[in-house]
Amino acid sequence: MTMASRDKHQTEKNYHLIQAMRHAIDGIIQVLREERNMRYHLLAACCAILLAALLRISAMEWLWILLAIFVVFTAEFLNTVTEAVTDLIVDHHYELNVKKAKDVAAGGVLISAVFSVLVGLIIFIPRLLIIFR
Numbered sequence: 639m640t641m642a643s644r645d646k647h648q649t650e651k652n653y654h655l656i657q658a659m660r661h662a663i664d665g666i667i668q669v670l671r672e673e674r675n676m677r678y679h680l681l682a683a684c685c686a687i688l689l690a691a692l693l694r695i696s697a698m699e700w701l702w703i704l705l706a707i708f709v710v711f712t713a714e715f716l717n718t719v720t721e722a723v724t725d726l727i728v729d730h731h732y733e734l735n736v737k738k739a740k741d742v743a744a745g746g747v748l749i750s751a752v753f754s755v756l757v758g759l760i761i762f763i764p765r766l767l768i769i770f771r
């Protein structure tokens with residue numbers, strides 16, 4: 639059951655912090671359920687965290703890995719918001735500005751993913767080379 643149904647189609651402001659948190663968590667669950675790409679991002683994040691723990695990377699390297707993970711997650715969330723809002727506005731009719739909005743949002747996910755891959759390569763490759771040399 640989603641928060642929308644639990645809160646009887648609430649459209650007014652949240653009454654308290656717990657309610658706001660529940661809606662935010664509901665949003666996270668929806669992205670994980672409905673966005674296939676988000677599940678790939680989550681899998682990649684788990685692999686990176688596992689590898690980082692195995693290779694005992696430094697605190698500074700952990701910060702870069704975590705930044706890379708959350709940049710991709712944030713971009714995917716904004717991409718999902720863009721899709722939902724634009725689909726609502728045009729109701730699936732072709733519209734050039736919707737194409738622009740969706741393509742730019744998808745581009746944001748792509749460049750954040752490239753950033754994450756670069757961070758992963760810079761941190762993990764030298765350590766893996768030492769181990770497998």
Ligand SMILES: Nc1ncnc2c1ncn2[C@@H]1O[C@H](COP(=O)(O)OP(=O)(O)OP(=O)(O)O)[C@@H](O)[C@H]1O
Binds near residue numbers: 675717728736741
């Ligand atoms: N209403 C529209 N008007 C114009 N172009 C559209 C419209 N809907 C989708 N597109 C085009 O189709 C592409 C894919 O659309 P959309 O992002 O909705 O699909 P998706 O495969 O579900 O994306 P994602 O994998 O990010 O969830 C967009 O990047 C855009 O170029």
